[in-house]
Amino acid sequence: MKSYYNRYLQIDLTTGDWSTFSLPEEVLARYVGGKGVGAYLLALHQDPQAQPFEPANPLIFVTGPLTGTRAPSMRSVMVFQSPVTRLFTDSHFGGFFGQEVKAAGYDGLLITGQASRPVYLRIDDDQVAIEDATHLWGLDTYETYDRLRPDYAEKEWRLACIGPAGEKRVKFAMVDCDYHRQAGRGGGGAVMGAKNLKAIVVRGSGKPEIADPDAFNELVRATIANEMKDNDYIKGFRAGGTAASIPWADVEGLLPTRNFQRGSFPLAEELGDAAQRERYWYKDVACAACPIACTKLGRLTEGPHAGLEGDSLEYESAAMLGANLEVGQTDEAIYLGLLCDRLGLDTISAGSVLGFACEAVEKGLLEADVRFGDAESLAAMLKDIAARRGVGNLLAEGVRAAAAQIGGGTDYFAIHVKGLELPAWGPRGVPAMGLAYMTADRGGCHQRAFPILYEAGGETWRGQTYERLALEGKAQLLAEIQNRLAGLDTLITCDFARYAIADATYLKLLAAATGWQLSLDDLYRLGERIWNLTRLFNLKAGLTKADEDLPPRFKEEPLPDGPAAGHRFTQADIERLLADYYAVRGWDENGVPRPETLVALGTEYPRP
Numbered sequence: 001m002k003s004y005y006n007r008y009l010q011i012d013l014t015t016g017d018w019s020t021f022s023l024p025e026e027v028l029a030r031y032v033g034g035k036g037v038g039a040y041l042l043a044l045h046q047d048p049q050a051q052p053f054e055p056a057n058p059l060i061f062v063t064g065p066l067t068g069t070r071a072p073s074m075r076s077v078m079v080f081q082s083p084v085t086r087l088f089t090d091s092h093f094g095g096f097f098g099q100e101v102k103a104a105g106y107d108g109l110l111i112t113g114q115a116s117r118p119v120y121l122r123i124d125d126d127q128v129a130i131e132d133a134t135h136l137w138g139l140d141t142y143e144t145y146d147r148l149r150p151d152y153a154e155k156e157w158r159l160a161c162i163g164p165a166g167e168k169r170v171k172f173a174m175v176d177c178d179y180h181r182q183a184g185r186g187g188g189g190a191v192m193g194a195k196n197l198k199a200i201v202v203r204g205s206g207k208p209e210i211a212d213p214d215a216f217n218e219l220v221r222a223t224i225a226n227e228m229k230d231n232d233y234i235k236g237f238r239a240g241g242t243a244a245s246i247p248w249a250d251v252e253g254l255l256p257t258r259n260f261q262r263g264s265f266p267l268a269e270e271l272g273d274a275a276q277r278e279r280y281w282y283k284d285v286a287c288a289a290c291p292i293a294c295t296k297l298g299r300l301t302e303g304p305h306a307g308l309e310g311d312s313l314e315y316e317s318a319a320m321l322g323a324n325l326e327v328g329q330t331d332e333a334i335y336l337g338l339l340c341d342r343l344g345l346d347t348i349s350a351g352s353v354l355g356f357a358c359e360a361v362e363k364g365l366l367e368a369d370v371r372f373g374d375a376e377s378l379a380a381m382l383k384d385i386a387a388r389r390g391v392g393n394l395l396a397e398g399v400r401a402a403a404a405q406i407g408g409g410t411d412y413f414a415i416h417v418k419g420l421e422l423p424a425w426g427p428r429g430v431p432a433m434g435l436a437y438m439t440a441d442r443g444g445c446h447q448r449a450f451p452i453l454y455e456a457g458g459e460t461w462r463g464q465t466y467e468r469l470a471l472e473g474k475a476q477l478l479a480e481i482q483n484r485l486a487g488l489d490t491l492i493t494c495d496f497a498r499y500a501i502a503d504a505t506y507l508k509l510l511a512a513a514t515g516w517q518l519s520l521d522d523l524y525r526l527g528e529r530i531w532n533l534t535r536l537f538n539l540k541a542g543l544t545k546a547d548e549d550l551p552p553r554f555k556e557e558p559l560p561d562g563p564a565a566g567h568r569f570t571q572a573d574i575e576r577l578l579a580d581y582y583a584v585r586g587w588d589e590n591g592v593p594r595p596e597t598l599v600a601l602g603t604e605y606p607r608p
Contacts, residue, residue, distance in 0.1 A: 002211035003065050003513040004028070008041075009106045009128065011121065013195050014055055014113030018128045020106075030602060033107065034064040035090050036490035036530045038079030041110060042088060043533060044606040048541035052083035053169060053194035055114035061101060064492030065516075068102035068208045070220045071509045072228070072497040074287040076101070076177075077489070082186035083194075084171035084398045085419035085443040086541050088534045091174075091188050092447070092489065094287040095181030100158035103204025113195065120148075120161075120199040125206070133198040140164060140342040141176040144199060152201045160200045163344025165386040166193035170396040172349035172421070176341065180311045181287065184346040186420065186442055208513075216512035223505055224291050231500035237294040238284075240273030242315035247272050249319070252456050253562015254426050256324045258372060259355035260415050260553060263426045264561045267328025271318040275330045281312060292496055303331045310338040319424030320351025325358065325378055332375035339379055343386040349398065352421035353385070354378055356399045356414055365408045366391070412552045417444030418543070428554050429564025430455045432466075432474040435577045438548040439478070441534040447495070449481040456563075469567060475580035480524070487527030525601065531585075532593050532603040540605075545591045548578060 006028065011018045023037070031040045038060050045058045059080050066073035076098025082089040101109065104125050111121075118133040136144050144161045152159065158178045165173035166189030173189030174182045210216045228234050236244055246268055249255040253263030269275060280298035287295070296312035313321075313334050321340070322333035340347045358378075360366035368391040370381045384392025394402050399421055403414035415422050420443025427434035432451035440448040453459040454466045454477060461477055488498055493506055503520055511517050518526075550569055558568045582589065586597030598604070 001028070001065070001514040001516050003069060003208040004033070005102075005105055005107050005208070007106055008108045008110055009123065010110045010112070011128065011130070012113040013111065013115040013119065013130065013197060016130050031530065032065065032490040032526060034062055034077050034490040034492040035079075035486060036526065037108065038062040038077055038090055039088065039530055039533050039537070040606055041108070042079050042081065043537050044608060045110065045112070046081050048081065048537055050081070052086070053191070055195070056112055057081060057191065059111045059188065059191050059195065059197075060108060061098070062108040063098045063102045064490065065510060065514050066491055066493075068099045069210065069513055070217070070289050071513070072223070072290060072292075072501065073491060073493045073506070073509070074099065074289050075492045075494060077492060078175060078183040078188050080186070080188055080191050081541070082420070082442065083169070083190050084187045084400075087418060087442055087543065088537045088541075089186035089188070089442045090489070091183040091185050092492070092495075093175075093177040093181045093183040094290075094494070095158075095178045096288045097158045097160050097178040097181070097202070098492075099288045100202045100204050102208060103206050104202055105204060105206050109200075111195065111197065115196040118196050118198050120201065121197065123200070123202040125204055136198045137167060138164060141180075141344055142342050148199065148201060152203075157201050157203045161198060162189040162192050163342060163386065165344040165396075166190055167198070168386065168388045168396070169193050170345065170385060170388065171398045171401070172346045172353070173344050174346045176344065179285070180341055182341070182346070185348065185445065187346075189344050210513050211515035212512045216509065219505070219509050219512055223501055223509070227502065227505060228291060228497065228500045233499035234292055234496070237496045237499075238292050240277070241294045241296055241312050243271070243273040243276055243313060243318055245315045246318055249315075249425070250323075251562070253429055253559055253564055254452065254456070255319055256422075256424050256426050258326055259324060259352075259359045259413055260422070260426055260551075261557070262561055263428070263559055265323035265326070265328070268323060270328050270330045271313070271322040271333055276313060276334070279330050280334055287494075290494065290497075292494070294496055298334065300331050300334060305331055305335045308335065308338055310341060313337045316424045317347035317351070320348050321354075324351050324355045324424065326373040327375050327378070328373075329375070336375060336379060336382070339382055343382060345382065345386060348423050349421040350382060350385070351424075352415055353395050353399055353402070354381060356402065356410070357381065357391070357395055359413050360406060360410055365406055365410055412556070415551050415553065417550065418547050420444045422551075425452060426559070427550065428559035428569065429468065429562060429567045431469065431471055431569070431573065431577065432478050434550055434554065434569055434574075435474060435478050435581060436482075438550060438574070438578065439482075439581055441531065441538060447485075449478055449485060451478055451481060469564060471573060471576055471580075475577060475584050479581065479584045482531055483524045483527035485527065486530045487523040490526060490530065529601045529603050532598060532601055533605070535587075535591075535593055536603070536605050539592060545578070548591065549574065
């Protein structure tokens, strides 16, 4: 197939050896690329029962069949077993790093082993070297880029690195993937740090071959002109990025406030796109081959943090570091977001961990100098977490582990599912979103499916509307959305472009790029096959039905505000939703895929 190299770079940091390998054609046909190939490689190379940070544990970067082309499909994915959830994790990121890996002649990287000292990888087409990084150890992400840039010029070389949090193996450390695009969720930065791998620099001179260049180029042109240019979603993302969702989430009672105690925040407007545009943004920035430019570069011009520059404070960061912590001043929320970026912390988990700590302190269950609304104390705690200093060492383990150690009923307000802190969309009042959190393959996550659009946003799914609080039909809706997105994540489409671009159009782009014809049914079946493979991995890692639950707060406390005020999840609701979901999936009553389901999908657990 064209646009693939079917060539993966494998590096053993323990021995310093590297080699390339190819996948059997039947594996590519079954899993395509991106999430699918990543899930296959993880199942092949990772012992699900291994302890976190074992040298043999792989860290995998995978591109998709459209990565490196002109198609609006510019993202890549990092795949690993999360040290905080112990589950399969795929963490997607934009920017340019994945495209450069493809230009260097590889569809992915598979990194194992542990270097005896801090190192960085240098990949220059077929030249691969492991370089000393002792001089980089201890630097934040911005400082790491600055130190490397004299030798690796911007736009010629693309970089990925970790900050101090990754070096200290903070369980929610992220990887910064060039131009401050983060592979944020699940602790990939900690996996990288455990390997003593500070950074990866890559340069490529190649270009993937297109099966039908004329048809492909015309499709790209037509897609941008006809499906993206005048689309309202695209206009919104272009104008305000994801921060434009803050006012809507606030009105709908979905905006987490004070560690998810409420669903609205009086100072929400100070966190949205209008306030950021006025006080911070100065330049639009796009990922590779992107016609949207949803990213906004900013510079604080006033106050104690004047002069700080960085990426826009997107929705998740604004909500989790702003409303969730009762930080309502624009510059303070931005500062907390930039501090996470520099330290190498996932902003979603960081905001949740801080919210948990603030509430524990208020209730007299934790001794620490951290308070809701106090940006100075919150920033100091972020630094302590990244350094694993004092109470920060406890919080660096994530809210599930911290609550288990503190005790005293703190698990009641430890807001996570399967160990992964929830993103900034409160599920009370949107039952399918609660089910999405419970069943997501990497733990509490909104990117495996986002049914809020259909429950509260007025969107239709296959021509059907859904009553907001009803349970009927929500499991079927969720499974179909999960299948669709898992299929698109094998192509690694842009999260925002797919709001406008029809799935059929992406399949036409795939056919023109690769010569490979897939139908819509093939795409959704592909997603379902991958969903079952990740399920098998998680079951082998110890997942049980009991893990698929919601935090007690969402079951005991009715939502106090918004259109769905008064709603909470009962145990009967949860049992009904899970039973319906398992039935739709073809899994047994404990959530285990039935043999006939796996046979029908062609899902087989790979063997070495």
